[in-house]
Amino acid sequence: MKKQWIAVLWCFMLSFGQANAQVDNVTFGQNRVQYKDFTFSYYETDHYTVYFYQGGQDVAKYVIKQSENIAEDLQRLLDMKFRSKIDIVVYNSINELNQTNIGIYEPKQNSGGTTQLPSNKAFVYFDGTHDALDYQLRKRLTEIYMNKLLAGATVLEFIQNAVAMNMPDWFKRGFIEYYAEPWNSNAEDRLRDGIMSGRFSKLNKLEPDEAMFVGKSVWHYVEERYGKQAVGNLLYLSRINRSVENGFQFVLGQGVDETLTDWFNYYLERYIAESAKTMKRNSSYIVNYHYKRGIDYYQPRLSNDGKTLLYAKNDMGRYHVKLLDTETKKHKVLVRGGFRTNTIFTDDKQPLIAWAPDGKQAAIVFEKKKRIYLGIWDNEKKKLEVKSIEKFQKVVQIAYAGDSKNLVMSAVQAGQSDIYLYKIASTTTTKLTNDYFDDLYPTYAELSNARGIIFSSNRGSAELKEERYQNQSFFNRQLDLYFISLDDLATVHRITNTPMANEIYPQQFSEDEFAFLSDANGIYNRFTGILEDGFSHWQIKYATQNRETGSEDTITLGEGENEFEVIDTSIYEIKSSTKVAVNKLRGITLQQSNYLYNIREQQILPQKNLMVELVKQNNKILFYKMPLDSTSHEAASFVSSWGKISSDNINADKQKADSLANVKAILQKNTQHTWQPPKPHDFQSEFDYKVLLFDWDSVSKIQNNAVANAMEESGFEFKQTKVRPYFVRFSVDDIISQLDNNLILTRYQPFNPTNPNFYTPPVSFAIKFGVTDVLENHKVYGGFRLPFSNIKGNSEYFISYEYLQKRLDHKYTYYRQSITQNNIAIKTNYFEASYKYALDVLQHLGFGFAFRSDKTVYKAVDSVSLYQPNQINNWLYFKGEYVFDNTIQLMDNIRYGFRAKAFFELHKEFPFKNKKAGSDYTFNLPSMNNAWFAVIGADARYYQKIYRKIIWASRISAATSLGNRKLIYYLGAVDNWFISERSEKFDKSTPINTNNNYAFQTLATPLRGFLQNARNGNSYVVLNTEIRFPLFSTFRRAPIRSEFIRNFMLVGFFDAGTAWEGLSPFDGNNLYSETYTNSVSTIKIKRYKTPVIMGFGAGLRTSLLGYFMKMDLAWGYDTGVITKRPIFYFTFGYDF
Structure with a gap:
């Protein structure tokens, strides 16, 4: 049935012979700004090529190791092998990522016939945490694998499968998010809020991002209820059956709707039970501020x-x-600072x-x-x-360090986040840590027995040493708290040790206490603690004697170090060994709050007995300002269901460490020592928040699979390879094969005073293709178009090259067009060099130069045309423009914001004349004349939101041409007008002044309700205003799979405009007249017409097979009269 519809549409479009060209398609667009030059190098393995630049070498090594782990896990889960090598581009920060050209937004008039080939390219950035880097890696690689899995491994398979399965966004994007980031306390908190508020009760009422998150939670639900194997089976069976519904039926024994109902009820029941065990917040503590939904x-x-x-x-x-x-x-x-945009990443x-x-x-x-x-x-x-x-690539967190002269920072330098002391006046820094671990949330604390910096880190041991990343595995991926005394910067003290919990936002709580947020019970709540001097670890002290001199000495080694690797027994004799306990500061902690929703941030002012908390509830961000005594240490130690599940997972892994613990116990019995660590109180312990965790000393010897949901190591070990400089390597970007009648490049056509008419190319088949390098700094694209009939003498082709590596973009284009019409053939050759300098993301300056040659050939059909000489018109031109674009596109043809362009063009004729060289030879040599014209114009557009996706769009466009040659504008009609050859589209009743030295002609559109040439002249002004009402997308929040329904919109519009010669459209010279002559006399009749004409009407918009189609019915208003019969316009392409 679908093929029949395609055939019907094809025949329908071929039934039209001509259409108006897209000459009024003014280009806008936002920019990527290269503030610095990037010199890339790369590492290469069998599966990946990882590109990086200065400062990102260690991150690139980490990316290679993690990518191999992810690839092995993904291939096992998806049951597929990825044959192609994947390119990964690493950026040092999000700011520098936004300077790249990768994924740059290029608006198109239609996507019909566009084959966007599956990309084998991913890009990531380092924001100071390896967890966030992992999330990006897993997400990008999962997207690549999923696209290959669903579309096919080859170009042919991709084209064949392009429309084979329309997988719902929540299902596909939800799976990508599910795999990209293992379920955690933040995800649980978001789901809890959506379920308890009822917002997630109906999937079809959610915005796309929320629907994606719900999809992630459904995948998590499948794993939690049916096991992880069910996840792979569900994805596999949905794909091979090309039906998500069938996949659910086969794997879960029930359909999608039943599963979603069970999913909602399952979590609703859980959260209602949990809410009864938690503390209730006092709403009187909420701070009233300027809050607007949708803003962070x-x-x-x-x-x-x-x-x-x-x-x-x-x-x-x-x-x-x-x-x-x-x-x-x-x-x-x-x-x-900044600007609203969805074309780059926002921090x-x-x-x-x-x-x-x-x-x-x-x-x-x-x-x-x-x-x-x-x-x-x-x-x-x-x-x-x-x-x-x-000094830094990025500053992650800041706090004052005891006074107003110093800051303590978590900052990124050379691809790693460390803790720094920063003197504000001198801008000098002191580095407190220098390793590849993530050191975050620093704060100054002055407790009764210590003064220093408390921070969170995922380091595995309490020691400070310079250590760059080579090939290490992050065993402890959770964040624990550490303390560095400002009186002893060489020593770090571990004050929490919770392999299944994160501790963040440490703060001083009282004179003796510190506070922090922890998700040990599955919800981020506040805990408090004190520092005390206690047991840290064992050391072995060896008494030795020199075999030659007899001198005695002692050597102290850390427990686990091999004494035979350190002590040369051929020189020293080991007399005895003693096990010595080493004490360090440690934290004794207990839970202080017991809320149902995460405390996302906290600030504590102990001197004022105040604190501030940030909480998100009912999809609203709340600030609570409350006294410290509003919560109590008496808070019940409630563990959420999610916290219990994650604890159960790791307790199973704890059994693997039991044998190690037994060996340790035996060794301790055989070693004499006098000190034993004290037993903790019943209500508090050293590293335990009433949650069954495990002994760190034992577990530190097992693999990383002790962490819930963590993937297993692949065993891949990155070996240092030669760093190779980046070289340009091209690959196919996209292929476009579509029906259209757009003018590919030139906006102006030669003016023929003997028969003024605007040539419109027939509907034809266009092929366009593009190739680009990995970094998308170099782009080559071209194409051609052939009509369905009269191919000989009617063709177009072009080729362009873009260089985008620097802030100044270069573009070079060659274009050729052949037109045969009414025994006249026009052959156009066009060369253009254009440049664009980005002032910032929203605005740029552009300029360019071009050479155009139009050769007119007259076919000899009679004695007059036989002797008609061919004409060659050559023109040079310069153009300059300023473009501002502060719009955000919500969907096809719907955007918010303001955009404008002002431009200037200078055209100079550059004729060639025959010059004789002797009596036998003539040459075409360039010469000069005084023919020239200039064009000055502007185009401004504003899009105002009315309700949801309903907008009010307005536009004003104006231009004028000056000089002894000019450009004529034909006012009226629309762009891309599909109209039968039997119908007239050009209004020949409107007189054209052929004595005004026009060199070129173009259109001034849209002005609906009229034909082309309703008015004309070397100047024009057009005003357009319309309401765009996406009918289904406005009232249905859920993603709509059908592009026909999603883009279906109603439009009501009003157009007004004028075109004239001279200074004013109201000049008497612009009155219209008709002249009648015979052998005796000449009669000239002047008819009064108002210079300004108006049109109004309504229309429909929708998409079909990738083509955005517009249907308008418009009436014209001319000199006080409304046209009796409306004009119907059927066009392709987006509105202004």
């Missing part, structure tokens, strides 16, 4: 007097730091905020363009002083 709010920081709150907001990349007076409720913006982890201990100033770290800035807000003078930070 974070970093709430309260001044030490408890009156002023700073917080950050981020709206799709446009960020603000706001100051809120909690008493007067007045707001003030301290820092703003939702900056700006960063910290208050000085005295409350007189605050530090704000933010990024603009290629730099990191530190702003110091003087709260007394109400003044912000800004300076740049040059």
Whole structure:
């Protein structure tokens, strides 16, 4: 049936002979800005090629090792082998990733016939945490594997399977998210909020991102209820049966709807039971601030007097730091930057905020363009002083280090995050850690028995040493708390040890206590603790004697070190050994809060007995400002169902360590020592939050599979290979084969004064293709178009090359067109060099040069044409433009925001004349004349949201041509108008001044309700305004699979415009006249017509087979009269 519809549509479009060309398609678009040059190198293995640049070498090594692990796990899960080598591009930060050309947005008029080949390319960036890097890697590689799995391994298979299975987004994207990030406390919290609020009760009412998350939770539910093997079976059977419904029936024994119902009820029952065991929040503590749904709010920081709150907001990349007076409720913006966009990645982890201990100033770290800035807000003078930070690739977290002169930072340098002390005045730094582990959330604490920095880290041991990443495995992927005393910077103390929990946001809680957030019970709640001096580890002290001199000495080794590798027994004799206990600071902790929803951030002011918490509940971000005594150490030690499940998983792995523990016990019995670590109290322990964890000393010797949901190591060991410089290697990007009638490149056609008419190419079959290199800095694309009839003498082809590596983009194009019409053949050759300099992401300057040659050949059909000489017209031209684009595209033909373009063109005729060389030879040599014209114009468009996806779109466009030669504009009709050859599209009743030295002609559109040439002249102005109402997409939030239904929209429009010669359209010279002559007299009749014409009507929009189709019915209003019969327009391509 589908093939029949394709055939019907094909025949329908072929029934039209001509259509108006897409000459009014003004190009806009946002930019990628290269603020710095990147010199790439690469490592290569059998399966991957990993590209990196200076500062990213260690990250590239890690990426190779992890990618091999992921590949082995994915191939086992998906039951497939990936034959092609995958390219992975590593960037040092999200800021530098946004400077790449990879995935740059290129708007197209239609996607019909476009074959976007499956990409073997992934790109990742390092933001300071290896967990986030893992998530990106797993997500990108899963996308590549899934696309190959569903589409086929070869180009032919991909084309054959392109429409074979329409897998729901929540199913496919949900699986990718499920595999990319193992289920954790943050995911559980998001699901809990969606279930308890009822927001997730109906999948068809969710936005795409929420539907994707629900899909992830459904995959997690399948694993939790039916086992991990069911996940692979469900994906496999859905694919081979080309039906998700059948896959669910075969694997789970019930359909999709029944499974979704069971999924919702399963979690609803769980969360209702959990809510009865948790503390309830006091809503009177909620801080009222300027909240708007859909915007991210974070970093709430309260001044030490408890009156002023700073917080950050981020709206799709446009960020603000706001100051809120909690008493007067007045707001003030301290820092703003960025812009709303969905064409690049946005960093939702900056700006960063910290208050000085005295409350007189605050530090704000933010990024603009290629730099990191530190702003110091003087709260007394109400003044912000800004300076740049040059030492880091990224600053991850900040806090004041005891006074207003120093900061403590978690920052990224050379691909690793470490802890730094930063002097604000001198900008000098002191590095406290220097290794490949992730060191995060630093804070200053001054407790009764210690003064220093508490931070979170995934390091495996409590020791400080310089260590670059080579091939190590991260055994402890969870974050524990560590302490570095400012009086002893060479020693680090481990104060928590929880392999199944993360500890984040440490803060000083009281004179003796510190606090932190932990998900030990499956929900991020607050815990408090104290530092005490206690047992850390054993050392072995060896008494030795020199065999020659007899001198005695002692050597101390860490437990587990081989004394025979350290002590040369041929020189020294070991007399005895003693096991010595080594004491260090350690944390004694207990739970302090017991809420149902995660505490996402916290700030504590012990001197004011206040704290601030950030919580997300009912899909709203809440700030709580409350006294410290609002929660109690008496909080019940509740463990959520998710926390219990993850504990059960790891307790099973604990059995593997029992034999190691037994051996250790035997060894300890045979070793004399006098000190034993104290037994913990019943209500508190050294590393236990009332959750059954396990002995770290034993488990540290087993593999990483002790971590829940962690994938097994593949055994791949990265061996240092030669670093090779990047070289350009091209691959096919896309192939387009579609029906259209667009003018491929040139907007202007030669003007024929003897028969003014606008040539429109017939509907034809166009082939376009493109190739690009891995980094997409070099692009080569070309194409051709042939009509279905009269192929001889009617063809077009072009080829272009783009160089995008620098901030100044280059583009070089050659284009040739042959047109045969009414015994006249016009052959156009066009060469263009254009350049674009990006001012920032939203605006750019463009300029270019071109040479155009039009050769007109007259076919000899009579005695007049026999002697008609061929004509060659050559023109040089320069163009310059300014483009601003601050729009966000929501869906096809629907966007928000403002965009504008202003342009200037200068055209100069450059004729060739025959020059004789002797009596026998003539040459065509260039010469000069005074023919020239210039074009000045502008186009501005504004898209205003009305309700959800309903928008009000408005546009004004104007241009004029100057000089002794000119450009004529034909006003009226629309772009890409499909109309039968038997119908007239050009209004020949409107007179054309053939004596105005027109050199070229073009269209001024859209102005619906009229034919082309309703008005004409060397200047024009067009105003368009319309309401676009996507009928189904507006009221249905869930992703709609059918593009026909998804893009179906109603449009009501109003157009107005004028075209004229001279200074004003109201000049008397623009009155229309008709002249009648005979042998006796000449009569000239002037007819009054208003210069401005208007059109109005309604239309439909939708997509079919990738073609965006528009159908409009419009009436014209001319000189006080509305046309009796409306004009119907059927066109391809998007609206303005």
